[in-house]
Amino acid sequence: MAEFIQILISGLSAGSIYALAAVGFTLLWQASQTINFAQGEFVMLPAFFVLALTVKLGLPLPLAIILAIFLSVLLLGAVFKKLVVEPMIQHGTLPLVIATIALGLLLKEGVKEFYSPLGQPFPSLFPQDVLSVFGAAVSIPDIANFVIAMGTIIGLQLFLARTRTGRCMQATAQNPDVAQILGVDIKKMVLYTFLINGALAAIASVLITPIYLAKFSNGEVLGLVAFIAAIVGGFNQIRGALVGGLLIGVIDNLSAGYVSAEYRQAVPMLLLIFVILVRPQGLLGTSEGRAV
Amino acid sequence: MLELKDLHGGYGKIQILNGTSFKIPPASITTVIGPNGAGKSTVFKAVFGLLNITSGQILMDGQDVTRRTPKQMIDAGVTYVPQGRNVVPQLSVYHNLELGGITSNNQARVRDRIEQVMDQFPMLRQFKDRKAIELSGGQQKQLEVARTLLLDPKLILIDEPSIGLSPNLVQEVFRTLQALRDQGVTILMVEQNAKSALAMSDYGLVLELGQTRMHDAADKLLADPRVGHLFLGGHIEEEETA
Numbered sequence: 369m370a371e372f373i374q375i376l377i378s379g380l381s382a383g384s385i386y387a388l389a390a391v392g393f394t395l396l397w398q399a400s401q402t403i404n405f406a407q408g409e410f411v412m413l414p415a416f417f418v419l420a421l422t423v424k425l426g427l428p429l430p431l432a433i434i435l436a437i438f439l440s441v442l443l444l445g446a447v448f449k450k451l452v453v454e455p456m457i458q459h460g461t462l463p464l465v466i467a468t469i470a471l472g473l474l475l476k477e478g479v480k481e482f483y484s485p486l487g488q489p490f491p492s493l494f495p496q497d498v499l500s501v502f503g504a505a506v507s508i509p510d511i512a513n514f515v516i517a518m519g520t521i522i523g524l525q526l527f528l529a530r531t532r533t534g535r536c537m538q539a540t541a542q543n544p545d546v547a548q549i550l551g552v553d554i555k556k557m558v559l560y561t562f563l564i565n566g567a568l569a570a571i572a573s574v575l576i577t578p579i580y581l582a583k584f585s586n587g588e589v590l591g592l593v594a595f596i597a598a599i600v601g602g603f604n605q606i607r608g609a610l611v612g613g614l615l616i617g618v619i620d621n622l623s624a625g626y627v628s629a630e631y632r633q634a635v636p637m638l639l640l641i642f643v644i645l646v647r648p649q650g651l652l653g654t655s656e657g658r659a660v
Numbered sequence: 661m662l663e664l665k666d667l668h669g670g671y672g673k674i675q676i677l678n679g680t681s682f683k684i685p686p687a688s689i690t691t692v693i694g695p696n697g698a699g700k701s702t703v704f705k706a707v708f709g710l711l712n713i714t715s716g717q718i719l720m721d722g723q724d725v726t727r728r729t730p731k732q733m734i735d736a737g738v739t740y741v742p743q744g745r746n747v748v749p750q751l752s753v754y755h756n757l758e759l760g761g762i763t764s765n766n767q768a769r770v771r772d773r774i775e776q777v778m779d780q781f782p783m784l785r786q787f788k789d790r791k792a793i794e795l796s797g798g799q800q801k802q803l804e805v806a807r808t809l810l811l812d813p814k815l816i817l818i819d820e821p822s823i824g825l826s827p828n829l830v831q832e833v834f835r836t837l838q839a840l841r842d843q844g845v846t847i848l849m850v851e852q853n854a855k856s857a858l859a860m861s862d863y864g865l866v867l868e869l870g871q872t873r874m875h876d877a878a879d880k881l882l883a884d885p886r887v888g889h890l891f892l893g894g895h896i897e898e899e900e901t902a
């Protein structure tokens with residue numbers, strides 16, 4: 369039982385970070401039909417911003433993190449939209465998908481080439497202590513990661529639901545034609561979505577990288593997991609992406625703990641296949657989620 | 661109030677409006693009729709800044725408003741209710757109404773107006789917390805009509821409001837429009853339901869192939885045999901040459 373609780377909590381913790389990436393992925397899809405196959409690299413990269421700022425420039429960690437989030441919002445949000453999405457979407461969804469795949473490769477190889485091909489230690493943000501909960505040893509970073517990731521997603525949900533700007537963003541995603549005729553500045557709303565995705569990726573990056581090392585290839589698994597979590601959750605709902613992320617985190621950790629660490633990689637894939645077969649619209653998805 | 665002068669325009673390279681011209685007076689209801697594909701909806705899009713206009717002019721109260729953006733047209737006092745369903749499906753009825761006043765700098769006033777239109781359309785108050793997608797087609801249309809009133813527009817462009825509405829609700833919407841006209845609002849409407857629409861309108865306008873074919877007092881058009889013929893599927897030219 370103690371072991372189960374332990375595994376469950378670290379699964380939820382990892383899953384909530386996956387959910388950050390999956391939520392961003394879903395938001396971009398809703399707002400601009402962008403399927404961002406560079407999302408994994410978007411989560412890989414900000415950790416290197418932090419490293420560059422701390423190791424190379426000697427800035428203190430908290431400041432470096434704030435700057436890295438800022439840089440991500442700018443580069444992975446605004447610049448990505450301007451230089452990749454806007455020119456490519458005019459040619460259709462498929463060219464854009466290919467462009468994001470290319471961008472992912474570019475970011476990956478760029479970090480490998482210009483920073484390092486080796487995994488870099490990344491400072492942990494929280495004390496590495498262990499708390500005892502019902503006899504289970506629960507790590508403080510796990511709990512802190514979970515709280516921050518969930519807090520971010522809940523905050524985002526509240527922003528979208530409770531503020532007028534958030535509702536304008538929803539209107540733009542759900543029915544851009546109507547949003548436009550009512551005078552919503554739909555271009556600005558789509559831009560906000562990209563900025564938010566940049567911030568979500570950066571937060572996910574600084575939370576997840578201390579668990580592993582900062583490495584150019586970190587995006588491979590993360591991107592896949594975010595993609596699967598988004599599909600499992602229904603692709604058109606933030607709540608779905610959240611549930612998808614948590615589910616993958618928990619199942620992944622449970623299978624690593626009880627089945628085999630070797631096969632854990634296959635587990636999200638199995639979940640994906642299962643969901644596609646049983647509930648093609650996703651766990652929480654609705655077939656009429658998008659009215660055009 | 662609104663004047664179109666020899667308007668040309670279309671979608672991409674496809675020309676739909678071929679010199680549309682007409683002028684409608686303030687505080688009046690004008691119904692636009694014409695066969696499918698005549699360009700009725702396209703005229704509305706042109707006025708509201710949603711069409712690529714190649715030449716011609718749109719004037720409002722004598723002022724040139726050609727090629728304005730939708731936002732600028734809203735600020736100039738125009739609202740537009742397109743054909744079909746036009747709600748934000750997952751937002752509540754209340755929040756759909758709120759979007760109708762989203763461009764206003766006075767949100768307190770918008771909230772008051774929402775209360776007033778909910779008095780006018782009690783169904784909306786009853787379902788204000790439901791998602792818009794959960795309303796029936798007729799209820800969604802009422803929501804759209806109500807939403808268009810929040811900014812107290814001077815000119816309402818309303819495209820086929822009666823589709824999907826029961827005859828009772830159609831009359832209800834028509835009465836709402838007439839009441840607005842009596843308050844000084846100008847209304848330009850497209851209706852398939854030509855007989856009952858002309859019967860409640862001041863003027864009628866027949867559009868064909870992107871050009872104004874007839875424009876007269878509504879009762880005159882109603883009595884015109886060529887209009888009757890048009891609705892049996894013919895063309896005006898055939899009638900004229902016959």
Ligand SMILES: Nc1ncnc2c1ncn2[C@@H]1O[C@H](COP(=O)(O)OP(=O)(O)OP(=O)(O)O)[C@@H](O)[C@H]1O
Nearest residue numbers: 671674676694695696697698699700701702703743
């Ligand atoms: N977005 C678009 N892109 C290209 N062509 C369009 C577009 N919208 C309409 N058209 C074409 O423009 C022409 C006029 O369309 P419009 O919708 O204005 O007709 P309408 O008179 O409103 O017809 P209906 O009675 O069917 O509503 C049609 O031939 C239509 O196919």
Ligand SMILES: [Mg+2]
Nearest residue numbers: 700701702743
């Ligand atoms: Mg039409």
